[in-house]
Amino acid sequence: MTVTTLSREPLARGLVDFFGGPRGTHASRPVNAMRWVLSVGWVFLAFAYLAKANCAGGIKNEDGTVSLNWAGARQYTSFCYNDIIPLYGGRGLDKPGFVYAYSWQEGDLTRYMEYPVLAGLFQGFEGWLARTTYPLVSWAVADAGWYFALTALTMAIMWVATLRMVGELLGRRLWDGLLVAASPLVIMHGFTNWDIPSITLAVAALLAVSKRKNWLGGILIGLGFAFKMWPLFMLGAFLVLAIRHRRFVPFFKLLGGAVGAAAVVNIPIALLYPDAWYEFFRLNSTRGWEWTTVYAMIARNFPNLPMSAEFVNAFSLVGFLALCVGILIFGLRTQRTPRVAELVFLILVAFLMLNKVWSPQYSLWLLVPAVLALPNWRLIFTWGFFDALVWPILMLHMHGVENKGLPGELLDLAICLRDGFILAIAVLVIRQMLGKSRDKVLADNGTDLLAGDFAK
Incomplete structure (x- = not known):
């Protein structure tokens, strides 16, 4: 990041000066x-x-063992809830055996691991590691707490690797990496669920494409899809550039790698454990809206308005496809070639805004594309703060008004603030694509570093 750029970003200049930069051209x-x-x-x-950590703590029993301690509804009152700890026992990860061979009954329904294959295998590996090493620490921590610690350590290493790769994608704007590293979203949601590995794979895919390794980029997108579905949407950004610049060979390499990798991971599980493999798709088609979506706000304020799972499924799918077509047309018609990060960000925003599930940690998906697309320090940090604030408000709302929890109106306000900031960033990205505002990334790097073979 140049001195001239820093002068336009007071927050950036202050932080970078604190860390001792920027330096001269010939310094390191x-x-x-x-x-x-x-x-x-x-x-x-x-x-x-x-x-x-408050949810990972335990209490010592009379026999010397340690049990998990969630007394006093601490998962809500201290906002420490995460899916990692309860699913250790809830998905059979605390028992020997293959993760997709485990099942349990919920009434008349047989349930299985509901995560995509690579995410399930990751959880299974961490479960095996936790069970194998737990005797070393059984005197000090509960088994689920130990599983959480090992999972958090693994994902922390992945996140640091992600930061390193983001640095390569930033080019001359290396200090923008602080927007990712120091985001409030990392504090609140780094270990809420298993989202970091999918982000690592997605960023690795962008880096591979930037180095013109399209087959590898496609493989990484396919692996990301096998972890969480969203990395597949990045193909839409490259499709825009492929059509615009007639670069179809790189795109088909990307697509072929993604399809091939996803098939290699999914087909064996689908053949050996078909019911377990299908559980992810079954649950996503039958579940209702999540607490922090626009559908949830409508339901809380208009309880008599019918919103079945079938209607929400159809509306969200059609709406998302329509917005994707709009982004495609817009990307083809802009005078300046859109940058990959700009397109990825807009596609992810379209998905999250219309999807019936927006678990608050999903906002982490937007962080890297937002920084690469529009590194406005004050805006990105402010969005991260208000987005992170949704989580404690949601936890206190789920605690129940009868238990001195927060009312739905306050949760709705927090959601509106989150969505408002994200939409504001999207609008600024669109203005930037139209040439109505200065593109600092292009000004400093001279080209779209993410485009690779898709560049004009």
Whole structure:
């Protein structure tokens, strides 16, 4: 990031000056910048662990063993709830055996691991690791707490690797990596669920494409899809550039790699455990809206308005496809070639705004594309703060008004603020694509570093 750019970003200038930069042209500024970004990343990962630590604590029993302690509804009152700890026992990860062979009964329904295959295998591996090493620490921590610690450590290493790859994608704007490393979203949601591995794979895919390794980029997108579905949407961004610049060979390499990798991961599980493999799709088609979606706000304020799962499924799918077509047409017609990060961000915003499930940690998906597309320091940090604030408000709302929890109106306000900031960033990205505002990334790097073979 140049001195001229910093002068336009007071918040950036203050933070970078604090860390001792920027330096002169012939100094080792890029190396120092990356070192500081990674150091800040580790600090915020430590904060993320502490944010969930109250749910990982245990209580010592008379026989010397340690049991998990969620007394006093601490998962709500201290906002430490995460899916990792309760699913250790809830999905059979605390028992020997293959993760997709495990099932349990909910009434007349037989349930299985509901996560995509690679996510389930990741959980299974961490479960095996926790069970194998737990005797070493059984005197001090509950088994689920130990599983959480090991999972958090693995994902922390992945996140630091992600920061390193983001640094390569930033080009001359290495200090923008602080926007990712020091985001409030990392503290609140780094360890809420298993989202970090999918982000790592998605960023690795962008880096591979930027280095013109399209087959590898496609494979990484396919693996990301096998972890969480959203990395597949990145193909839409490259499709826009492929059509615009007639670069279909790189796109088909990307697509072929993605399809091939997803097939290699999914087909064996689908053949050996068909019911378990289908559980992800079954649950997503039958479940209702999630607490922090626009559908939830409508339901809370208009309880008599019918909103069946079938209607929401159809509306969200048709709406998302329509917005994707709109982004495609817009990307083809803009005078300046859109950057990959701009298109990825708009596609993800379209998906999240209309999807019936927006678990608050999904906002982490937007962080890297937002920073790469529009590194406005004040806006990105402010969005991260208000987005992170949704989580404690949601937890206190779920605690129940009768237990001195927060009313739905306050949760709706928090959701509106989150959505408002994200939409504001999207509008600014669109203005930037139209040439109505200065593109700082292009000004500093001279080209779209993410485009690779898709560049004109």
